[in-house]
Amino acid sequence: MEMNMNENVYQLLLAQQRQIRELHLHLEALKRMMFEHRPPFVPSFEHQLGAVESSGLLRPEDEAIERLEREIEHSRKT
Secondary structure (H helix, E strand, O other): OHHHHHHHHHHHHHHHHHHHHHHHHHHHHHHHHHHHOOOOOOOOHHHHHHHHHHHOOOHHHHHHHHHHHHHHHHHHHO
């Protein structure tokens, strides 16, 4: 019962961390569109998402997600 409860907590934390990452990604992409590019040419939002993804800005969120995924796997094995 306790293992299942721990796994549920980790699953909830993982879902929240993924939402935080997605929000951070979209905010950074919007900032890039607003402040780094001026009309008449503004790259598409998808282009901005790709630029943010590859910039390393989301590394803390990615590391937290990986850490939580490892904890979930570990809790399943014990």
